[in-house]
Amino acid sequence: MALMKRCFCGSEEDFKELLSLKNVQLFSYREIKVATNNFDHGNMLGRGGFGTVYKGTFQDGTAFAAKVLSVESEQGIKEFLTEIESITEAKHANLVSLLGCCVQRQKKILIYEYVENNSLDHALQGSAAGVTDLSWSTRSDICMGIAKGLSYLHEEHEPSIVHRDIKASNVLLDRNYSPKIGDFGVAKLFPDNVTHVSTRVVGTTGYLAPEYVVHGQLTKKADVYSFGVLVLEIISGRRISQTIRSDMFLVRQAWVLHEQRRLLDMVDANMKGGYPEEEALKFIKVALACTQATPCSRPTMQQVVRLLSRPVCFDELQMLPPGFVGDGDGDRP
Structure with missing residues (x-):
């Protein structure tokens, strides 16, 4: 066409x-x-x-x-x-x-x-927006569903599709809180023989991969980065818009807590301890792997689905400092 x-x-x-x-x-x-x-x-x-x-x-x-x-x-x-x-x-x-x-x-x-339960962004507002606070089971299922949807777009659909605007407001929740990725208005089709394209930057601040922002270089790994940020939002219950201009930017905060061996401090207190700690650690570490500064260090979405589906030896995940674009700081962590 x-x-x-x-x-x-x-x-x-x-x-x-x-x-x-x-x-x-x-x-x-x-x-x-x-x-x-x-x-x-x-x-x-x-x-x-x-x-x-x-x-x-x-x-x-x-x-x-x-x-x-x-x-x-x-x-x-x-x-x-x-x-x-x-x-x-x-x-x-x-x-x-x-x-x-x-x-x-x-x-x-x-x-x-029509998808009954509005957007994930709305759900992350919790009881303040008249939404039931999400359980661990619901949050982990949402993460997995988004991962499967992206894996399909990247690996199974022909040609591959890079969404370019993965964020909480572009994920809708059905009556069972199963996620559905929407809004493909800025998506890019990637034929099999194309590894990356140079293009103008579109998307939402906070979710954008640093190499895409700085160099306009788009690959599937840009969606992987956005997914990692989204997982941190889902697990922490904090929306990226609340943290983007502060030292508490979610990606930065997760890395600092990882270095301090306090990653569970990222978990939303509204769950009141009602979550499996090892599984929560796995999801946060997978999110950090997805937000690595170098695109080739990030897993594919197919690998992400596998990592989230089974117990993970954390040695499998590269735990280098993540990348993000801040106010005047380029792509340094």
Whole structure:
């Protein structure tokens, strides 16, 4: 689908024909408008850089999430097409499913399955946001599910997909708190013969791998780094946005506690000791392995799934200082 690699400038009918080549189901704008009660504010699920997401319900009772493109710009169109190309054929239990889209005049909407328990970012706010504090079992299952979803994108899907924006707000939780990775608007497709690409930096501060920020060099290991940061958030119950501009930045803090042999201090106190200590240590050390400064020192996501699935001899994990980008400190730890 070479046309999806650049901005689309054709007519609405050309656009629909392009989408039909990917077997994308098309919905009418009127159908979506009725199903969302005219995009009522009470149905709004969230707002992102490229649009607003609303809950809707089709006449047969099927709930869905409609991501409405908010900015009619070249970047918005690219994001729309990239998201469709990336996710249409990607099928995995830990990925949000694309049901179809709406293209009508200047309106472009992506239709996704509805996921009941909002985002992981919301859940990490805990009781302050009216969310039940997450148990260890739930947190470890969320980490494993995200790892499996990324492993599928990197190793099983053809071509490989690098998400580029793995973060808590882009992971949704279903009714059983199983995670589903969403928002593929800035994803990159990696054919088998491509090891890295040089590209402009997109993503979210705090989750970005240092080599990607400093040199614009993107590999699958950039997603691995983001996953490591996300695991630290899940285990600690602290959101990266709360720590990014302080000496308590999660990656830095985890390394300091590792050196002091106090890694369990990273664990969310809201679990009140209700967690297996050895398993918690394993998850934190795997997160540190994922955030190594040198990309080749990080495990693949396939290796991460294996590490999280069994008891680990910590000698298996390289425990060098992690990398991160701070205020003016480049990529030094």
